[in-house]
Structures are given as C-alpha cells and as structure tokens.
Amino acid sequence: MDGFFNREMVSETGVLFIHAMNPFGFKNSRRVTENNIDLNRNCDTDSTLYLSDNKGYTQLYSLLNPIGKVNNKNLRNKFFLIAAVEKLVKESMKALKQAILQGQYKYSEGLYFGGMKLESQVKSIAPLLMKYGRSYEKVMNIDLHTGYGELGVLHLFPNPSNDQKVKVALEQVFTGYKVDWGDSDDFYTVKGSFSDYIGELLPGKLYLPMTFEYGTLNSQTTLGSIHSIHNNILENQGSNYGYVSDKSKEEIQTNFWQMYYPSSPVWRSKVITDTRKIMESSFGNFQKL
Numbered sequence: 001m002d003g004f005f006n007r008e009m010v011s012e013t014g015v016l017f018i019h020a021m022n023p024f025g026f027k028n029s030r031r032v033t034e035n036n037i038d039l040n041r042n043c044d045t046d047s048t049l050y051l052s053d054n055k056g057y058t059q060l061y062s063l064l065n066p067i068g069k070v071n072n073k074n075l076r077n078k079f080f081l082i083a084a085v086e087k088l089v090k091e092s093m094k095a096l097k098q099a100i101l102q103g104q105y106k107y108s109e110g111l112y113f114g115g116m117k118l119e120s121q122v123k124s125i126a127p128l129l130m131k132y133g134r135s136y137e138k139v140m141n142i143d144l145h146t147g148y149g150e151l152g153v154l155h156l157f158p159n160p161s162n163d164q165k166v167k168v169a170l171e172q173v174f175t176g177y178k179v180d181w182g183d184s185d186d187f188y189t190v191k192g193s194f195s196d197y198i199g200e201l202l203p204g205k206l207y208l209p210m211t212f213e214y215g216t217l218n219s220q221t222t223l224g225s226i227h228s229i230h231n232n233i234l235e236n237q238g239s240n241y242g243y244v245s246d247k248s249k250e251e252i253q254t255n256f257w258q259m260y261y262p263s264s265p266v267w268r269s270k271v272i273t274d275t276r277k278i279m280e281s282s283f284g285n286f287q288k289l
Contacts, residue, residue, distance in 0.1 A: 001017065002281065004280075005120060005277070009222050009244060009283065009287075010135060011078060012130060012287075013286075014135070016106075016128075016129075016132050017020070018125065021121055021122070021125070022039055022121060022195065023121075023155075023161055023193075024203050029253065029256075029257055030235075030239065031260065032119065032233075033119055035112055035115065035119065035256060036077050036108060036236075036239075037113055037114065037115040037119055038103065038108060038112050038113060038114060038122060039101030039119060039122060039194060040161040040190060040192070040193050040194055041102075041112055041113070041114035041115075041190060041191060041192040042105075042114050042117070042118065042119050042122060042192050043122050043192050043193060043194045043196065043197035044117045044118075044191075044192050044196075044197060044200070045197070045200045045201070047117070047118075048106050049105070049114070049191060049192050050115065050116050050117060051105065052103070052104075052105050052191060053105075054099065054103065054105070054106070055176075055288070056095070056098065056099025056106040057099050057100060057102075057104040057106075057107075057110075057112075058094075058095075058096070058104075058106070059099070059233070060087070060099055060100060061107065061110065062085075062255055063083060063087070063235055064100065064110065064111050064229075065107065065109065065110045065233070065236070065237070066137055066233070066237055067113065067237075067241065068241055069238075069239045069241050069243055069244045069245075070234055070241065070243050070244065070248060071244040071245075071248055072095075072234055072248050072251055073078075073248070077230070077234065078154060078231075079173050080225075080226070080230050081230075082225055084226045084229070084230075087228075089095070093222055093225060097188040097225065098188045098189070100112065100189050100229060101190065101203065102188060102189060102190055102191055103190060103191045108171070109240050110236075110237075111232055111233065111236050114191065114192045118278045119278075122194070124199070125189065126197075126201060128178075129198055129201050129202070131173050132203065132221060133201070133202045133205070134136070134202065136205070137199070137205060137206065138205065138206045138207075138208070138289055139202055139205050139206070139208070140207075140208040140209075140210065140286055141195050141198050141207075141209050141210065142172065142207070142210050142211075142212060143194065143195050143209070143210070143211045143212070144211075144212050144214075145212065145213045145214070146213070146214045146216055146260045146261065147213070147214075147215075147216055147217070147259055148213050148215060148219050148220070148230065148262050149213050149214070149215030149216075149218075149219060150215040150218055150220055150269075151216060151217065151218050151267070152212070152214075152215060152266070152270050153215045153266050153273075153281055154214055154215075154274045154275070154278065155179070155180060155209075155212075155213040155214075155215060156174055156177055156178065156179045156180060156210060156211070156213075157180050157182075157211040157213050158170050158180075158181065158194065158208075158209055158210050159177060159182075159189075159195055159196055159209050159210065160181065160182040161181075165206065166206070166207070166208060166213070166236075167181070168216050169289055170207060170208050170249075170287055172289065173208065173210075173280075173282050173285045173286045173289070174197065174210070174278070174285070174289075175281070175284055176281065177278065188238065195209040195210075196209065206289075208286075212275070212278075214271050216258070216259055216260065216267070217231075217258075217259050221256050223238055228259060231252075231255050231259050232256070234252045235252060235253065235256040238252055238253070
C-alpha cells in the first residue's frame with residue numbers, strides 16, 4: 001500500500017481498505033461466518049431480501065446438503081459426478097448454477113445461506129462506508145474474490161447493470177481488459193451482495209462496482225463447476241456433522257483450501273503481478289472520469 005499510493009495519487013482521491021469482512025472465516029478457514037452465513041448473500045438495506053424463496057435450491061436440497069459424518073470415499077461421493085450430470089440432463093448448467101449459487105434464506109445449515117437479518121460484521125462497517133463515501137461524487141468498489149474461473153486468470157465481473165452510464169464508465173476505467181457483463185452461458189447472479197449494498201448506502205452518486213475474481217479450479221467448465229460445488233458440499237457437511245476419520249477431514253479441508261488459496265507459488269505470484277498491473281492503469285483511469 002505504501003509503495004503504490006503516493007501522495008499525488010491520493011491528493012483528491014480517497015482510498016479505503018477493508019482487509020476482511022469475515023474474521024471468523026479467516027481464523028477457521030471457512031467462507032461463512034460463525035452463523036454459517038455467506039456475507040456476500042447477506043447484504044441489503046431492504047429486509048425483504050431475507051424472505052426470498054429460492055425454489056430451485058429447495059429442489060436440490062438433498063443433493064447439496066447430505067446428512068451425517070462426511071466420508072469422501074463412500075459411494076455417494078465417488079458417484080457425485082454422475083448424480084450431477086443426471087441433473088444437467090434435466091436442467092442447463094446455467095439454471096443449476098443459478099439455483100445453487102444465488103443464495104437461499106431458508107436452510108440455516110445449508111450452503112449459500114444468506115441469513116435472516118443483516119450480520120453484525122456488515123452492520124459495523126456500514127457507518128464507515130457512509131462516512132467516508134459521502135464526500136465523493138464518484139465511488140468505485142473493487143471486491144477481491146478467488147475461486148471462480150480459469151486457473152490463474154483474473155476475471156472482471158461487475159454486477160449486471162441496466163445503467164448505461166455505469167457501463168460506459170467501467171469500460172473506460174478498465175480499458176484493455178475484458179469486462180464480463182453476465183451475458184455468457186455459465187454466468188449467475190447473486191442476491192444480497194456486498195458490492196450492491198455499498199451502492200445502496202451511497203445513493204445519488206456515480207457508483208462503479210467491480211469484482212476481481214482470480215480463477216483457481218477452472219470452474220468456468222462443466223467439470224470444474226461440479227468439482228467446485230462438491231468441495232463446498234463436503235466442507236459444509238463436515239462442519240455440520242464432522243468427519244468419519246482424520247484422513248477424510250484433512251483431504252476435504254485441503255481440497256477446499258486449494259480452491260480459494262492455491263499453494264502454487266506460480267499462482268500466487270501471478271495474482272500479485274496481475275493486480276499491480278491492473279490497479280496502476282485503472283486507478284489512473286478512474287481519476288480521469
């Protein structure tokens with residue numbers, strides 16, 4: 001941070017760094033809070049979010065949330081790919097992803113649970129966002145994510161927007177990079193995202209949301225998507241019910257960790273290099289808007 005943002009760059013532009021929205025997750029290697037809530041499906045100024053009914057998720061509940069101590073070597077898990085392909089025969093991958101990943105507000109023990117109310121982590125940071133954001137006419141949020149997409153590739157995912165002014169501005173800021181606007185066959189949308197929430201807290205401004213997604217498991221492919229979902233299922237089941245052995249626990253948690261923070265030095269170095277490069281160009285472009 002000290003090496004990148006010199007005094008001239010921030011003379012008229014404020015920069016707010018948020019290290020971690022989910023300290024519990026950082027400490028326990030989980031992507032959810034202590035209440036099993038996915039913070040990126042929990043954020044909204046409108047409480048009707050928590051009344052949302054994801055019927056597609058309910059239909060897939062037994063596949064996504066098995067009961068009992070997890071054993072990654074049992075028949076159910078060995079043949080998970082076949083069960084998933086059977087679902088694909090009836091539904092498209094896009095429809096399945098949307099049902100699974102958009103968020104659900106009914107099953108507190110389940111995957112992608114968005115909660116019944118705003119989590120305290122989000123409540124505590126909202127006043128800071130409003131305090132520091134209100135002084136600026138233009139606000140851009142860069143949300144750093146790992147997991148989805150091609151291994152080692154930086155993907156740019158703004159939330160789908162019908163605001164042409166926002167689209168034009170984001171294309172200008174990230175000139176030279178492919179911005180994925182959600183029109184690809186495998187794209188899915190999320191309810192209750194933190195990025196959308198910031199825009200709700202700062203109405204009347206030119207708000208530019210962008211997610212940097214660093215791919216790890218080639219989840220843009222059908223096979224990669226299935227493996228990613230299965231890793232999440234096993235980790236969540238283990239958290240809820242435990243593991244049949246220490247070996248199963250180690251294997252499942254290792255696979256889960258590698259999906260979000262690969263141990264490969266090449267991957268880690270590339271993430272740092274690519275981020276520095278895109279920030280050098282985009283920060284300057286944002287200031288010129």
